[in-house]
Amino acid sequence: MQISEKLYLPCGAIIKNRFLKSAMTEGLASSNAAANERHANLYEAWAKGGSGISVTGNVQVDHRYIERAGNVVIEGDQSNEQLAGLANWSAKGTQNDTHLWMQISHAGRQTPFTINKSSVAPSAKQLEKLLGVLKFGKPKELTHTEILDIIERFIHAAEIAKQTGFTGVQLHSAHGYLLSEFLSPDINQRTDEWGGSIQNRSRLLITIIEGIRAKVGSDFPISIKLNSSDFQKGGFTHEESIEVSKLLNETSLDLLEISGGTYEQFAALDLQSLSPDKSRTITPSRSTVAREAYFLKYADEIKKNINMPLAVTGGFRTTQGMNEALNSKACDVIGLGRPLCTEPNIVNELLTESKSSATLYENMLQFGPGVFGLNSPINFIKANNKASYVYWCYRQILRLADKKEVKPNMNLLGAAMSHMMGDAKASKIYRNYWKDLD
Ligand SMILES: Cc1cc2nc3c(=O)[nH]c(=O)nc-3n(C[C@H](O)[C@H](O)[C@H](O)COP(=O)(O)O)c2cc1C
Known part of the structure; x- marks a missing residue:
């Protein structure tokens, strides 16, 4: 099996190759949280870049609980302007026979304090301050009625996605946002039907999939990103992840994308660097391809228990690693994130063999050893190369959205500072716009 092979999804959709541009939050919406021309520009570049599937950054279902200012929100009746923004985005993003899937999410207790001082979660368990800087609101435990409302919000967003020309949806049930909070026995301490056993903790996710399927029909791809x-x-x-995958296998899901980690444990971006004192349950495999694609070993164990296609995202950079992963049958699809921020055409280049690897910026963008835990922005940035690299990606995304050349030599510290200042300002404007925020 090779990266250029077509993929046939259970719903009947055909994907032109084995690449999935994984979700990356764009931060492009203004305070009205609507899609605009910059979304269309960005996804046009990525559609031309060659991935069979392009997944949008997380689109939120509730303006009160978003991941960051600049998120698109879909809730309630959409104005003609909102619908037109989404339709323009999908028209540009589906060029070149690209599947454009909307990632739908609710930030849960990972709603930044700068957006809302309070949040909601399965149980009232607060996320600690991160690295002494990033603060999150105190969550309120969701009531049964509020959970039913969230289910309807996800279904509604998926219907709008289909109506406005997106060719699929992905539910974000990874990285510590609300859907994954329900799966966690640490964050979900409920004793009702939404908590306790793994079946109960999966109930929200599965109810949403079934609700979406009933509305979008049998031929519309539905995916999940799962830790x-x-x-x-x-x-x-990991054992629970396998159990949830088995439950998902009984639904009409089309593609399971595997990632890992939460805000408290940033595994999604580099599993290997997790400190050993954080109680990893499994030691990552040391084979070459597994070192490149750090969730492959876990995906392999999940794959053995399911029939639907499986994507793995995190670390893939070389065609050798990608083809090895596909040939090993541990996965069917290669997810790519950060490389596409500076090399939007990299999938075409890998497919035509004009390049054999994406550039390894992660090895180049380093501040040197960090000083964790000190309570100052500068030390926070120095301490957290991974977060800064994400902020650096955010700045490259803005350039792509404005049809500017990317800047691979962009200064890491400068990018991180610009992002943090811009984010503080955008969050304040957002709060002022949505006056009902706490
Ligand atoms: C700038 C940036 C934004 C991201 N936003 C999202 C997001 O909105 N939803 C999501 O599921 N993952 C998000 N991620 C995680 C990526 O989808 C992906 O899992 C991660 O970058 C690892 O893949 P990579 O090694 O190919 O970059 C983001 C990552 C980056 C770098």
Whole structure:
């Protein structure tokens, strides 16, 4: 099996190759949280870049609980302007026979404090301050009625996605946002039908899939991004991830994308660097391809228990690693994130063999050893190369959205500072716009 092979999804959709541009939050919406021309520009570049599937950054179902200012929100009746923004985005993003799937999410307790001082979660368990800087609101435990409302919000967003020309949806049930919070025994301490056993903790996710399927019909792709593990003591384990995958296998899901980690444990971006004292449940495999694609070993164990196609995202950079992963049958699809921020055409280049690897910016963008835990922005940035690299990607995304050349030599510290200042300002404007925020 090779990266250029077509993929046939259970719903009947055909994907032109084995690449999935994984979800990356764009931060492009203004305070009205509507899609605009910049979304269309960005996804046009990525559609031309060659991935069979392009997944949008997380689109939120509730303006009160978003991941960051600049998210698109779909809730309630959409104005003609909102619908036109989404339709323009999908028209540009589906060029070149690209599947454009909307990632739908609710930030849950990972709603930044700068957006809302309070949040909601399965149980009232607060996320600690991260690295002494990033603060999150105190969550309120969701009531049964509020959970039913969230289910309807996800279904509504998926219907709007289909109506406006997106060719599929993905539910974000990874990285510590609300749907994955329900799966975690640490964050979900409920004793009703939404908590307790793994069946109960999966109920929200599965009810949403079934609700969406009933509305969008049998031929519309539905995907889920799931953690292979939270990599946290007391959190969602790899064994539980396999159990949830088996439950998902009984639904009409079309593609399972595997990732890992939460805000408390940033595994999604580099599993290998997790400190050993964080109670990893499994030691990552040391084979070459597994070192490149750090969730492959976990995906392989999940894949053995399911029939639907499986994507793995995190670390893939070389065609050798990608083809090895596909040939090993541990996965069917290669997810790519960060490389596409500076090399939007990299999939075409890998497919035509004009390149054999994406550039390894992660090895180049380093501040040197970090000083964790000090309570100052500069030390936070120095301490957290991974977060800064994400902020650097955010700045490259803005350039692509404005049809500017990317800047591979962009200064890491400068990018991180610009992002943090811009984010603080955008969050304030957002709060002022949505006056009902706490
Ligand atoms: C700038 C940026 C934004 C991201 N936003 C999202 C997101 O909105 N939803 C999501 O599921 N993952 C998000 N991720 C995680 C990526 O989808 C992907 O899992 C991660 O970058 C690892 O893949 P990579 O090694 O190919 O970059 C984001 C990552 C980056 C770098």
